[in-house]
Amino acid sequence: MTIDELLKQLLAFRDARDWQQFHTLRNLIVSTGIEAGELLETIQWKTDTQIDALLRDPAESTNLRHECADVFMYLLLVAHTAGFDLVDAAAEKLKLNEARYPVDKARGSAAKYSEL
Helix, strand or coil, X not given: CCHHHHHHHHHHHHHHCCCHHHCCHHHHHHHHHHHHHXXXXXXXXXXXXXXXXXXXXXXXXXXXXXXXXXHHHHHHHHHHHHCCCHHHHHHHHHHHHHHHCCHHHHCCCCCCHHHC
């Protein structure tokens, strides 16, 4: 399935329930943050070893996938409502990051671009 096909299905799901009235840009951005918080909860208080084990547990892994999907779907709705293509925006941002984090300065470093 392509992102465009997924967006069509997502909009059809929304419209069938008459939820567009609630999907203002503000509400969608707030909801994205809430869903991102739920994604964070999947690893809250866990060690890296426990997180690795989570990925091997079918129920926990499914929950992680679903939380990621919730964030992704809200981001698609944010981009659609704001009038831009999310894939194009991500590609643009990646190019910007390539300039901000040149390999010769950033390789192996966690420093922010302004500190390189």
